[in-house]
Amino acid sequence: MARYRRRRDQRVIIGGTGLSVPGPPRQSEASFMAQVIAYARLRGWHHWHDQATNAPRVCPVCLTPSKVKRNEAGLPDLILIRRPRLIFAELKRDGEYPTPAQQAWLNDLAACDQEAFCWHPADWRTLERILY
Numbered sequence: 001m002a003r004y005r006r007r008r009d010q011r012v013i014i015g016g017t018g019l020s021v022p023g024p025p026r027q028s029e030a031s032f033m034a035q036v037i038a039y040a041r042l043r044g045w046h047h048w049h050d051q052a053t054n055a056p057r058v059c060p061v062c063l064t065p066s067k068v069k070r071n072e073a074g075l076p077d078l079i080l081i082r083r084p085r086l087i088f089a090e091l092k093r094d095g096e097y098p099t100p101a102q103q104a105w106l107n108d109l110a111a112c113d114q115e116a117f118c119w120h121p122a123d124w125r126t127l128e129r130i131l132y
Contacts, residue, residue: 048079074101088116
């Protein structure tokens with residue numbers, strides 16, 4: 001019987017055969033964000049996502065430095081509100097983890113009795129339960 005194992009590079013190793021085939025592509029953070037926002041809207045949540053955080057640092061046309069003001073490092077990606085709840089969420093691709101600054105924000109928010117989460121696409125069932 002062949003064994004299947006997921007590796008960091010998302011390739012599937014088929015035990016005993018020496019074959020390596022590409023695994024499914026990882027969902028990008030942007031598409032995961034869109035999916036979470038669409039589900040939250042469906043469930044009646046208001047959301048806020050800072051677009052300036054992901055703004056290009058340089059103009060792609062003329063290559064001049066961007067003058068977009070940025071937030072303090074680590075601020076969670078998404079803020080969701082539906083009375084009486086307020087949720088702060090950092091979204092990551094599967095296999096990625098919050099930076100120390102992001103984790104510090106999540107820890108501080110949790111210490112202030114706020115709902116603060118780090119969600120991955122693999123956490124979708126938990127996310128559905130939390131936003132229900």
